[in-house]
Amino acid sequence: MSNHVTEWLNAFYDGELKGKRLQQVEEHLAACEVCQHELDALQSLSGMLQEVRVPEFPSSERFATQVNLLLPQKRTPTPGNRLFEVGWWMIPVGLLAVWVFISTATLLGDAMSTAKNFGILDNTTASFISAPSETVVVTPTLGQFGMLQGNSLQWAETTENLTRSWFPQIVLQASVALLYLTWFAVWWTRHTRQISEPLLEG
Amino acid sequence: MVVVLEVSETEVIRSAQSGDRNAFSELVRIHARGVFNVVYRMCGDALIAEDAAQETFIRAWQNLSSYRPQTPLRNWLYRIAFNAGMDMLRKEKRILPNAIEDLNLTDGRPGLESQVSQQERTQLVQKAILSLPDASRAVLILREYEELSYQDISSTLDIPVGTVMSRLNYARKLLKEKLEQKLSQVEAEYV
Numbered sequence: 001m002s003n004h005v006t007e008w009l010n011a012f013y014d015g016e017l018k019g020k021r022l023q024q025v026e027e028h029l030a031a032c033e034v035c036q037h038e039l040d041a042l043q044s045l046s047g048m049l050q051e052v053r054v055p056e057f058p059s060s061e062r063f064a065t066q067v068n069l070l071l072p073q074k075r076t077p078t079p080g081n082r083l084f085e086v087g088w089w090m091i092p093v094g095l096l097a098v099w100v101f102i103s104t105a106t107l108l109g110d111a112m113s114t115a116k117n118f119g120i121l122d123n124t125t126a127s128f129i130s131a132p133s134e135t136v137v138v139t140p141t142l143g144q145f146g147m148l149q150g151n152s153l154q155w156a157e158t159t160e161n162l163t164r165s166w167f168p169q170i171v172l173q174a175s176v177a178l179l180y181l182t183w184f185a186v187w188w189t190r191h192t193r194q195i196s197e198p199l200l201e202g
Numbered sequence: 203m204v205v206v207l208e209v210s211e212t213e214v215i216r217s218a219q220s221g222d223r224n225a226f227s228e229l230v231r232i233h234a235r236g237v238f239n240v241v242y243r244m245c246g247d248a249l250i251a252e253d254a255a256q257e258t259f260i261r262a263w264q265n266l267s268s269y270r271p272q273t274p275l276r277n278w279l280y281r282i283a284f285n286a287g288m289d290m291l292r293k294e295k296r297i298l299p300n301a302i303e304d305l306n307l308t309d310g311r312p313g314l315e316s317q318v319s320q321q322e323r324t325q326l327v328q329k330a331i332l333s334l335p336d337a338s339r340a341v342l343i344l345r346e347y348e349e350l351s352y353q354d355i356s357s358t359l360d361i362p363v364g365t366v367m368s369r370l371n372y373a374r375k376l377l378k379e380k381l382e383q384k385l386s387q388v389e390a391e392y393v
Contacts, residue, residue: 014352048323051320063252065227071226
């Protein structure tokens with residue numbers, strides 16, 4: 001008899017097979033003495049295992065009392081731990097505050113620059129809020145030396161202008177986002193790591 | 203009836219999670235014997251098993267807030283119990299037999315019985331179980347003695363069902379080989 005079902009015998013014996021696989025194993029067992037013998041051996045082994053008894057256990061009542069006496073008195077966190085927890089939860093709040101500050105400052109700065117360009121604010125007022133407008137420095141220098149001309153000079157100026165005004169904000173926002181994601185990753189690790197360290201690997 | 207019991211245990215767990223020691227003691231009473239049995243099967247020593255069972259419930263109390271009711275409490279406790287048992291064995295520096303070859307069943311009574319006595323056979327089987335690798339032994343214990351389904355064993359030990367099947371196959375195959383060999387040797391010595 002070929003195609004023995006040895007690899008499925010344990011699952012069959014434990015009642016874990018279903019559907020076609022179960023039918024296949026049952027049909028095979030009806031016709032195969034070798035596999036039937038293996039199944040009998042499994043049954044016999046199980047019978048031998050059941051012969052091993054556990055010793056008498058102290059009464060559950062007494063055991064529960066003993067355990068109760070051994071339990072730590074309070075599961076409430078120590079002041080140090082509580083401080084750490086408060087600090088821990090303040091991190092995302094702080095990051096959110098920083099993000100709001102950066103965004104507001106950026107918006108205000110842009111609004112002031114626009115107002116200044118349209119002549120709504122005079123230079124003195126605008127200078128309190130926004131930095132002196134040396135937005136483009138490198139490109140004119142390159143133009144003076146004849147390295148950039150015409151359209152390419154205009155493109156370079158526009159690009160430098162945008163880079164100078166947006167790049168620091170992008171870096172700041174990305175830094176805040178990165179810090180938040182790091183905090184979130186650590187929180188997730190702490191949250192999912194229960195008492196269950198990897199068990200009995202091997 | 204089963205539903206009522208489950209709801210009841212859920213309520214007790216919730217009370218224990220909020221710090222109620224009496225509720226936790228109730229959980230200890232319910233699960234003490236099961237935990238003790240599992241640890242005893244794992245380490246083969248009643249004193250170590252009792253210490254490990256106590257340690258299991260202390261760890262459970264300390265980490266009860268992280269317990270999620272999606273897993274049956276019994277499975278969660280068994281998981282802690284296996285770890286506590288192995289830690290306790292390491293601490294006690296008790297060494298489980300790596301093989302059953304050191305088990306000497308002949309007691310100077312050759313020919314007294316043609317068969318290995320019941321007690322000796324039980325002793326032999328227990329030694330054989332203890333000589334299994336930890337991972338396979340845990341799966342075997344949960345299946346043979348606690349009668350957990352493969353799915354429950356999988357969630358208790360946090361291993362895939364396929365691994366449960368392969369470890370169980372391996373454990374039974376190894377046990378069968380060891381016992382067949384040893385029993386035939388011992389019986390031959392009696393004859």
